[in-house]
Amino acid sequence: MTFKRTLEKLEILADAAKYDVSCSSSGSNRQNKSKGLGDASSSGICHSYTEDGRCVSLLKILLTNYCIFDCAYCVTRKSNDVQRAAFKVEEVVDLTMNFYRRNYIEGLFLSSGIFKSADYTMERLVAVAKKLRLEHNFNGYIHLKSIPGASDELMREAGLYADRLSVNIEIPTENGLKLLAPDKNRADFIKPMQKVKDEIIQYKSEKKQIKSTPIYAPAGQSTQMIIGASGENDFQIMQTSNYFYKNFNLKRVYYSGYVPISYDSRLPQIGSQVPMLRENRLYQTDWLMRFYGFDVNEILNPLHQNLDLDIDPKLGWALRNLHEFPIDVNKASKRMLARIPGVGMQSVHKIIQARQYRLLNWEHLKKIGIAYNRAKYFIVCNSNQFEKRDLTADKIKGLILQNSKSKYTNMLSNQLSLF
Structure with missing residues (x-):
């Protein structure tokens, strides 16, 4: 009992x-x-x-x-x-x-x-x-x-x-x-x-x-x-x-x-x-x-009191601060590299280490593991290509969301094909 x-x-x-x-x-x-x-x-x-x-x-x-x-x-x-x-x-x-x-x-x-x-x-x-x-x-x-x-x-x-x-x-x-x-x-x-x-x-x-x-x-x-x-x-x-x-x-x-x-x-x-x-x-x-x-006040403040649900907070900060971009990955400080959407801290450390030996281009960055389809709107490197062009914050957000939706659709389609 x-x-x-x-x-x-x-x-x-x-x-x-x-x-x-x-x-x-x-x-x-x-x-x-x-x-x-x-x-x-x-x-x-x-x-x-x-x-x-x-x-x-x-x-x-x-x-x-x-x-x-x-x-x-x-x-x-x-x-x-x-x-x-x-x-x-x-x-x-x-x-x-x-x-x-x-x-x-x-x-x-x-x-x-x-x-x-x-x-x-x-x-x-x-x-x-x-x-x-x-x-x-x-x-x-x-x-x-x-x-x-x-x-x-x-x-x-x-x-x-x-x-x-x-x-x-x-x-x-x-x-x-x-x-x-x-x-x-x-x-x-x-x-x-x-x-x-x-x-x-x-x-x-x-x-x-x-x-x-x-x-x-x-x-x-x-x-x-x-x-x-x-x-x-x-x-x-x-x-x-x-x-x-x-x-x-x-x-x-x-x-x-x-x-x-x-x-x-x-x-x-x-x-x-x-x-x-x-x-x-x-x-x-x-x-x-x-x-x-x-700093917490960079992400949220009295004028921006709630986080966007459709995009992550780092991307949200970047789109509100487009004047900070583009960032040259071959020259930027660790602090600024960490603020690039699609670039995590592991990638930041890899970039800092790799650029001691060569100027990094898009292929190098892809091999390092950055989220290229997200980061490309905010970066310049050893390449003539820069994806921002004359895009506004709303257009960049729309392109990133569209790309994310396409990725999800393709993934779902591949999973269903298994059955």
Whole structure:
């Protein structure tokens, strides 16, 4: 009966965890020591792929879906009529170990509703990680969702046993949070994030002096916000992301499109689910900010508050700034090369390396791997050919979209011919 009840809990609490998207490649290098179980590879957890092609995954569950809060957007809110369940600490530990031994998982992602209080819940999350590490010598990846309002002592302990910590800020703006979760305070989200940032810095400093000092939260911290529940535009969303990246050294911000689950006059109507394409554009913008040297205000501003859904944000920026083009790939800086539509960072590095030995022409660039049909409108090289001519931004956009549509049609036609 106990085993059957555990399986019932697993079904309920694994399903409830699906709304949390803040899990991905770990970025942790926790090594297996003293013949323990598992190790956390930097190449990834949660359906990510390692360098040798392995797909790795993790057990993703809530400790409980009971909650003392009544947030309008949350499926586990206290007023929602759903089946409730709660794991004991030992049950989560046993599930993790048994799943790992059967090679189902290589790590654990553990979140929770808040029952009784923030500290009461956080204490149990930490207890799970602590038991896995100390009693079972488990060296696999552990991601703990930090509970807003938890004490500094618990947050410090959490980072000693978990690879990554995360606090969901939930709604992009403070006004949106007050509207949909009036019982919550943005300060309660900030406090544990600041604690984790400070501890990471402190432990890194101490490790320089004492090599045996443990690494605190080796995969850093992340957060998640719900998109489309409270009406914020993309400019507001990315301004919030930029703030948290700069002030809390976050590894990732995740964007989760709101899924209407019940009627509430404060929320979008049922059936008005946020398009997945909008999530995709936000992630692309996030990528440009973190890896391509873009400032958030270059991509979005008060005059351009929402991302184009039909084109990616880098192309959108380029079309609004045609005065920056064409760019000579044989002379341009790394910063400007990274701003050419159709040229990724790997291609940027290849171009910089290759042009030390020769002037690059179109054939060289194609072999390097640029998206020629997109980049050709923005580049000059060791060739007389330049595709921009007298084309306007609208005409360039139309030609690129037409080419993309033709490619999709040809691909679909080739797939159908197989049958």
